[in-house]
Amino acid sequence: MxxxxxxxxxxxxxxxxxxxxxxxxxxxxxxxxxxxxxxxxxxxxxxxxxxxxxxxxNAHARVLRGGVAGMIGFVGDFVATAPFAGKIIEGAQARAWEAGLPLLTVNTGGDKELEESSLETMLSYKVAGVVYAGMYHRVLEVPEVLGEVPAVVLNSRDASGRLPSIAPDEELGGYTATRHLLDAGHRRIGMINIGTPDDVALPAAAGRRAGYLRALAEAGIAPDPQLLLDGDGEVPGGYANTLELMAADNPPTALFCANDRTAWGAYQALESLGLRVPEDVSVVGFDNQETLAPNLRPGLTTLELPFAEMGRRAVELVLAGDGPAGSRPAGPGRTELFECPLIERQSVAPPNPQRARYPHK
CATH class of the missing domain: 1.10.260.40 (lambda repressor-like DNA-binding domains)
Structure with missing residues (x-):
């Protein structure tokens, strides 16, 4: 030998x-x-x-001694491949390493069979706990087997209410975006959402809309239904919705787009009308997508999703033994909301009283 x-x-x-x-x-x-x-x-x-x-x-000895392995499981749908959500993994991994534990990560691509197999494998290895993550904020049907270990739902919410969840504060984000435009002097503020407010599976759409309406109400401004449109969160939708808003008899001087892709479409529509950002129309986005927001011209003022901080917190809850297998009291799982900070760039300015008339007017 x-x-x-x-x-x-x-x-x-x-x-x-x-x-x-x-x-x-x-x-x-x-x-x-x-x-x-x-x-x-x-x-x-x-x-x-x-x-x-x-x-x-010796991981094997640790299992024999304490009943759990020296690792934490992380299961996500499209988290590892999303252009901006990978920070979730970075935050979770950093916190796990601080505790001396590796993060066993599986990106399922939305394949439920792969998800089930991955979770069974992790549980067979006696992981210390599992972080169950969604690429975007929504209500999820969480697998029953997660009730066997400390588990946390990340960037989404557990539909059953069994597990603690970590999610962005969508309403505060919508409020902050609208408040920023109000503070710049705007009173005609349009919003293009990323869905419909009655879609209970998509808290981001309802929350961001609620924040927009709250900020207007605080400023004493009655919402104009013509200025609030449901969108699809994609560039072509942002383009079409912006053209519709700007065709109104009294068009907005500012736009709150509920994600950065919608804002990109808004930029394109405004340019096609001969309007400038922010000299003629101010724009605020949401997500701070690093491959997009800083690279628009001008740079897009937007809200940042605090992925790294949320990832860290999820691992902290697992390490604390939170979840049904730990010390958490019985009852509905709580949701911890994280503030989305405003990232200021160059897309917001005071309203321009000399704004050019639109070509189609």
Whole structure:
């Protein structure tokens, strides 16, 4: 047998000797035990000694000892392939690594058979918990097997109310976007939504619309039904809806587009009418899609979805043993809402009283 085949590698005792601490301290640090009084300096010394020696924890022994493996499962539909939602994984992975745990990630592409198989595999490996993520904010039917481990629904909500959920504060985001346009002096503000407000499976559409209406009400402005359109969240829809809004007898001086793709369509429609952003019409989007918002000309002022922060929080809840298998009290699962910060660029200006007349007028 080769020498490599006989090698067992450094032990926890070797790490303790290198760090100048007890083996018990090494165990506490490397297993991320909670409630311990190990100083940050000692923790760093142990971690650095383990890294330098190439010490690896024994996942199989951890399962035998504690009943769970040293990893967290992450299952999403299209999260890994979305152009902007990958930050969810980055945030979750960063928090898991801080606890010394790898993140076992599966992107199912919406394939329910793959999702079921992935979850069964994760549970067979005795993962410490599972983060169940959606690419966009909606109400999800969560698999029953997630009731067997600490689990959190991320960027969506559990339709059954069994599991805690992490989601963006859509209403506050819609309010912030509209308030920003009001503060710039606009009073005729159109909104192009990403769906219909009565679609209970899509909280983003209802929430962003509610925030828009709340901001108008606070400013003493009665909503004009002609200025509030349901959209499809895509560029062609944003283009067509913007043309409709601008054809009104008293068109808006500003547009709140409920996602950045809609805003891109609005830019194109305004240009076709000979109108400039923001000199003639101001525009605010939603999502802060990095491949789009900063690259429009002018750069799009928009609301950012706090994906990294939400991913971190989801893992924190799993680590705390939240969910039905942990210490959470019985009853409906709560939803933690995260604020969507405003990212200001160059697409908002005060209304222009000398705005050019439209070519079709």
């Amino acid at each position: 080769s020498r490599a085949g006989n090698r067992t590698g450094p032990t926890m005792h070797d790490v303790a000797a290198a760090a100048g601490v007890s083996q018990a301290t090494v165990s506490l640090v490397l297993n991320d035990a909670s409630g311990t009084r190990v100083s940050e300096e000692t923790r760093h010394r142990v971690q650095e000694s383990a890294r330098r020696l190439g010490y690896r924890t």
